[in-house]
Amino acid sequence: MRELSHHVLDLLENALAAGATQVVLQICEDSGQDMLSIEIQDNGRGMDAETQARALDPFFTTRTTRHVGLGLPLLKAAAERCNGGLTLASTPGRGTLVRAWFQREHIDRAPLGDMPSTLLGALLSSRGDWDLVYAHRVDEGVFELDTREMREVLGEDIPLSHPAIRQWLEEYLEQGYAELYTGLWADRL
Amino acid sequence: MPQIKSLEELRRLRERVERDITTRRDTSTTIIVGMGTCGIAAGARETMRAILEELRTREMDINVTTVGCIGMCAKEPLVDIEQAGKPRVTYGNITPEMVSRLIEEHLVKGQVVEEWVVGRLQE
Numbered sequence: 001m002r003e004l005s006h007h008v009l010d011l012l013e014n015a016l017a018a019g020a021t022q023v024v025l026q027i028c029e030d031s032g033q034d035m036l037s038i039e040i041q042d043n044g045r046g047m048d049a050e051t052q053a054r055a056l057d058p059f060f061t062t063r064t065t066r067h068v069g070l071g072l073p074l075l076k077a078a079a080e081r082c083n084g085g086l087t088l089a090s091t092p093g094r095g096t097l098v099r100a101w102f103q104r105e106h107i108d109r110a111p112l113g114d115m116p117s118t119l120l121g122a123l124l125s126s127r128g129d130w131d132l133v134y135a136h137r138v139d140e141g142v143f144e145l146d147t148r149e150m151r152e153v154l155g156e157d158i159p160l161s162h163p164a165i166r167q168w169l170e171e172y173l174e175q176g177y178a179e180l181y182t183g184l185w186a187d188r189l
Numbered sequence: 190m191p192q193i194k195s196l197e198e199l200r201r202l203r204e205r206v207e208r209d210i211t212t213r214r215d216t217s218t219t220i221i222v223g224m225g226t227c228g229i230a231a232g233a234r235e236t237m238r239a240i241l242e243e244l245r246t247r248e249m250d251i252n253v254t255t256v257g258c259i260g261m262c263a264k265e266p267l268v269d270i271e272q273a274g275k276p277r278v279t280y281g282n283i284t285p286e287m288v289s290r291l292i293e294e295h296l297v298k299g300q301v302v303e304e305w306v307v308g309r310l311q312e
Contacts, residue, residue: 006229013224017257071226117238121224124237126254153199157207163250164206165199170241172194 001074003113004038004102010071011040011098012122012132018044018096020130027112027136029104035084036109037101047090055088075100082106116173119145123169124161136180143180145173218251218296223267225258231265232284239285240268243292251296264307270295281307 001007008025015023020042028037047055058073076086083103090096102109115136123132134145150160150169158165222228222237237255244251261267264281268291271277278301280291287305294300 001230006234009224009229009234010226013226013229013257114234114238117234120241121222121229121234121237121255124253124255125224126221126256149196150199153196154203158203161252161254162206163244163252164202166241166253167245168194168199168202170245175194 001078002110004036004078004110005113005115005118007071007075007078007100008038008040008115009118009121010075011038012118013125014071014098015040015042015044015096016122016125016127016130018042018046020044020095022131022133024133026134027115029112029136029138031104031139034104035101036104036112037099039097039099041095041097043095046092046094046096048092052088052090056086072098078102078110082109116170116177119173120166120170123147124166128159128161138180141180143176145176217273219271220251220253221269221271222253222255223257223259223261223265224255225262225265227258227262228265228267231282233266235285236266236268236283236288239288240292243288247292247297249292249296261307267307277310278306279308279310280305 001010008027012023012025022043024041026037026039028035028039030036055072056076072086072088079086079100079102083106084101086098086100088096088098119132119134131147131151132145133148136143147160154160154165160166160169220240222233222240224233224237233255237253240253244253259267261279261281266283268280268283269277270280278295280302283291283305291302291305294302
């Protein structure tokens, strides 16, 4: 995975595969503390203690199509390379919380990369019946997205993946991110 | 400066979309991109984005969805094209550079790009 946003997409896919109907995702970049953190909480089926321990083993997976999982162990290794770490908390029947953090300025930290594409990849999932509550903070700046608000506007018949809505979403994400970053750069000039 | 995207704009868009939604269900085409760990690592997200760009440029009104791992990890990124009344065609190792030709031949001309096919699923 070349970008941290690839890992984020993988985490979102994990949550959906666990049957989550609501996912709360928070990315926090704090230059004062020199930290970048990714936190994802889902209300999916969760894992018992044994499965949790094995989830960080690269040769474990719940999928039936292949014998290795790799997603979480790769992220954990990436975080630990950057003076960070990964914690996993899960309750069967309640959901899972994954938190990964990195030293933001560490030379080995991969760029966060293309978050709009990651969010689109998840929002266009064939599993359409779930909500995402998302916030990305970079010091004082923030970009937020809540699909519950969008669904309220759209009603039950129009999915987020409808081509016209999808295009709106694509532009919404691009613009939101452009603003998040230009706002920050303007401050530093 | 384009207008800032807002929920208000989404509301107006809904009114437009509601009018054509009943007609499209049975005639629609769907492009499906594999987005498991294997797909993501192989560049499926970039391929999906190239598909969205291509559809936007050509103003084609086609559904795009993502799915988890389907078990042909070595052939990722996998792109399936499903059209009403036709077998679902699975293409393998589809990079963003290949997307334009794929859409031109399969969706515009209606010709399957045989050399990239890795599977077919009869309706």
